[in-house]
Amino acid sequence: MPAVEAKTPKTEPESWIAKLNAYRQASPWRGTFELVITVVPFALAWVAMLLAVDFEQYWLYALLLPPTAGLLVRLFMIQHDCGHGAFFPNTAGNNWTGRVISVLTLTPYDVWRRAHAIHHATAGNLDRRGIGDVDTLTVREYQARSRWGRFAYRLYRNPAVLFGLGPIYLFILQSRVPLGFMRKGWTPWLSAMATNLAIAVGTGLIVWTLGPAALLMVHLPVVLLGAAAGVWLFYVQHQFEGTHWSGSENWNFYDAALHGSSYYVLPRILRWFTANIGMHHVHHLSSRIPYYRLPEVLRDHPEPNNVSRLTLWQSLKCVRLTLWDESQRRLISFKEMRALYGTGGALA
Numbered sequence: 001m002p003a004v005e006a007k008t009p010k011t012e013p014e015s016w017i018a019k020l021n022a023y024r025q026a027s028p029w030r031g032t033f034e035l036v037i038t039v040v041p042f043a044l045a046w047v048a049m050l051l052a053v054d055f056e057q058y059w060l061y062a063l064l065l066p067p068t069a070g071l072l073v074r075l076f077m078i079q080h081d082c083g084h085g086a087f088f089p090n091t092a093g094n095n096w097t098g099r100v101i102s103v104l105t106l107t108p109y110d111v112w113r114r115a116h117a118i119h120h121a122t123a124g125n126l127d128r129r130g131i132g133d134v135d136t137l138t139v140r141e142y143q144a145r146s147r148w149g150r151f152a153y154r155l156y157r158n159p160a161v162l163f164g165l166g167p168i169y170l171f172i173l174q175s176r177v178p179l180g181f182m183r184k185g186w187t188p189w190l191s192a193m194a195t196n197l198a199i200a201v202g203t204g205l206i207v208w209t210l211g212p213a214a215l216l217m218v219h220l221p222v223v224l225l226g227a228a229a230g231v232w233l234f235y236v237q238h239q240f241e242g243t244h245w246s247g248s249e250n251w252n253f254y255d256a257a258l259h260g261s262s263y264y265v266l267p268r269i270l271r272w273f274t275a276n277i278g279m280h281h282v283h284h285l286s287s288r289i290p291y292y293r294l295p296e297v298l299r300d301h302p303e304p305n306n307v308s309r310l311t312l313w314q315s316l317k318c319v320r321l322t323l324w325d326e327s328q329r330r331l332i333s334f335k336e337m338r339a340l341y342g343t344g345g346a347l348a
Contacts, residue, residue: 046218065225076101125246163235170231264277
């Protein structure tokens with residue numbers, strides 16, 4: 001039985017624009033409230049972790065690490081909404097909130113916003129892969145590679161690399177210099193360099209006032225665990241059984257949004273920490289809806305509740321899906337590829 005249901009909603013896709021417009025209005029009071037209930041617990045948990053290290057209460061440190069990282073993920077999701085112009089009703093409020101948070105998440109706001117906009121415009125398009133997504137080869141592309149090329153791709157898709165080393169590279173190293181945006185004007189460079197400067201100043205102040213343990217034992221582990229969780233969330237939002245990809249000639253925004261983005265059905269506490277990002281199919285249909293209003297959509301319009309559903313248990317099985325099979329129009333594993341087409345040569 002397929003791991004994901006992908007039933008076509010009864011409502012015609014184009015009509016969703018009118019339906020979802022009613023939920024796009026952000027609230028300054030709700031946005032402020034969401035920010036406060038995230039920032040304050042994050043600061044308190046961060047300080048509590050530092051005190052646990054100082055007093056050698058490592059059991060408490062271990063207990064505090066996951067929720068503190070979860071709060072950082074929630075801050076990133078607020079930055080994410082700001083990048084879509086969705087968190088506050090005004091541009092300045094969104095942009096400056098996102099820029100301040102980006103110092104904590106180590107992700108230059110304006111660079112990420114541009115890359116993410118490209119992701120939304122190209123998600124599910126086989127001809128426009130490469131920016132803002134997890135690298136995925138088709139079976140044909142994989143088989144056309146050299147032995148070294150196949151090994152490199154297998155290494156990249158190994159869970160230890162994808163969710164371990166990958167987040168470290170992405171957030172700690174790659175985000176420091178926006179090489180892919182060298183021809184996009186000065187704004188991405190200014191954003192990256194300003195963020196780097198703010199990170200350097202903040203790091204210096206932490207080490208100077210609180211000591212190196214505050215950086216090495218508290219903030220760095222929180223960032224790395226939060227980054228791994230963030231990469232996992234992004235992965236399962238588009239790499240799942242039943243997802244929808246196509247070439248440019250057949251690509252359709254609505255199909256890509258509804259069927260190429262998952263509805264990640266998480267427990268309530270995880271929905272809070274991840275700021276409803278699991279309702280990703282609705283988010284891709286209308287990225288200007290604030291995350292705190294996404295549950296209203298599914299409450300008022302039940303059709304998307306049965307589209308691209310993915311439970312927490314089912315999501316664990318998505319890691320094996322590594323190649324897009326153009327013949328069967330679905331993601332398959334390396335094992336399935338060998339069984340269907342052998343280790344090399346052209347497709348049947």
